[in-house]
Amino acid sequence: MMNTGSKHKLILLTILLVLAIFVLSGAPMVGMNTVPVSAILHPASGRMESDIFWKIRIPRVCISFLAGAGLAVSGMAFQAMFRNPLATPFTLGVASGASLGAAIYVRLGLVFSVLGISGISFSAFAGAILSILLVYGLTRARRGFSTTTMLLAGVAISFFFSSVILFTQYMSDFTHSFRILRWLMGGLEVVGFESVLNMAPFVISGSAIILYMTHELNLMMTGEEIAISRGVSVWKTKRILFFATSLMVGGVVAICGPIGFVGMMVPHICRLLIGADHRYLTPATLLFGGVFLTLCDMLARTLIAPAEIPVGIITALLGGPFFVWLLLGKPSSKRGIL
Template sequence: MIGGQAVPLTAIFQPSNHDPAAMIFWKIRLPRVLLAWLAGAGLAAAGMAFQALFRNPLATPFTLGVSSGASLGAALAVRLGWSASGLGVSGTSLGAMGGAFLAIAIVYGLARLKHDCTAGSMLLAGVAVNFFFSSLILLLQYTADFYDTFRILRWLMGGLQMVGFDAPLRVLPWVALGCVLLASLAGELNLLSVSEDLAASRGVAVNRAKTLVFLAVSCMVGVIVAICGPIGFVGLMCPHICRLLLGPDHRYLLPATLLFGGAFLVICDTAARTVFAPTELPVGIFTSFLGGPFFLWLLLKPGKLGEASA
């Protein structure tokens, strides 16, 4: 098995549970892989939904500022020491989800305000939202004590270093909820990805469908960012690659994106913790390292991206 500490396969299934190798597998690596899979699947599905909704392959929660909104909420929760938890959801998660909702509301409002919003203005709005939230996060860090600052900074890098099944189990219901919601909206996403007017004329209750998509994305991104930090570009790359392979029909695209996104983040995380072993890199650094060039490639690719408008 791959990692800083070699774990022989035979050790894993030995009945003696006190073997440190078996402990590493069951208590550290397995939950980590599960978490990476869930987070990757959720982020990829959220990206797919936003790309359809904004009819733009560059529009994802990360590029439109939803992750930084969630980050701000989480940082605020850390800073104010909201440790109170309700319904098994921690204060940080609630803060991140609130932040995600806020950012989505801003993005949504901007999209509504300028109805004929082009790809360019949409992305610029995302950049502006990102800057705004980032400056607020910096402000929080500046006023925080050393311990909180480090916690926020480390968290902002994005990482999957969790011990035990607590984290994956906390993410699971929200990602599942979001995915079921998106699965029920596959037909609506197909039509919305063509045009909102057309969707309405084919019988989609457009506002209701959009609200549900925003809700599903907020649930998933909020809780994933709260626990794993803002892991960028998974939602940009995975749906795009799946669409190239399978075409734009969301009934097939959603399951493919879930599988691909999950697998992608597991592989990225495996690479992140082995490339400089025994030093483990935060996975967010790794995905951004891949995603930045991919984003530029999409932007510069000859085609009609610039004109693809609402």
């Protein structure tokens, strides 16, 4: 027997899935140039339209979907783990750690790859892990752990790493400096499938881990003590979640640079839509995050075409007001918002 609540949630998930398929197949059609069907059907024709479609738009849509899904679900995991609506990979310094890892990779002029995946993704991952361990370690050093202390430590680490990145950039020669700066602005302008192949393993494996941990996330959200007494090994769960979110944030930041707000905003919207039960919330957040960033990117590349607005500007333009609304207008207490 299934109660009406979960039936309702399954319907919502199905709608989100259909929406995601619709956006994924529709978004590559939208752009400055219209792409004729013949160009889509003949990817190797050598015509400019088919190159635009297959080598620019399709990879770009894949990247935005993956990045949106990965950032959103990382934010969701952090918010649940720390029971705080402001806890995200960005506020806790994980994204700046990943950025630093990537910047150092560029600055040192490193070029290596593992299993065909560029070293920059691994550097960003290492930076992400390092920063979360640092933030968590700083907070745990004192007993009487509080999430406020942790957020403050995260902000401090974030500023510190940003300075180190700027210093690295300042000390770099012109080409490196430009590469780092351009990348720090955040963007989804990729060409070809190489970036997709670099990012996908990180986002997919990270999301799979989160999907596997939905019961634990639910319990973490009720508080660590209750989680422990219900049988959750909290410290082990945290380590796994740190690992999974670092994978995703590292993988995304290495390619797209830091894109804020998706990770904070999307989980809140999804909680309003489908409730806080992570068995439904996690797939909803993955789908909605992907759809959201893909749509933002579509706006970014068409609003003032042929010029492009960096997608970070669009997400923050939408995210800023939403955030204020969240702070001021505690919505209906009957919803599952944090």
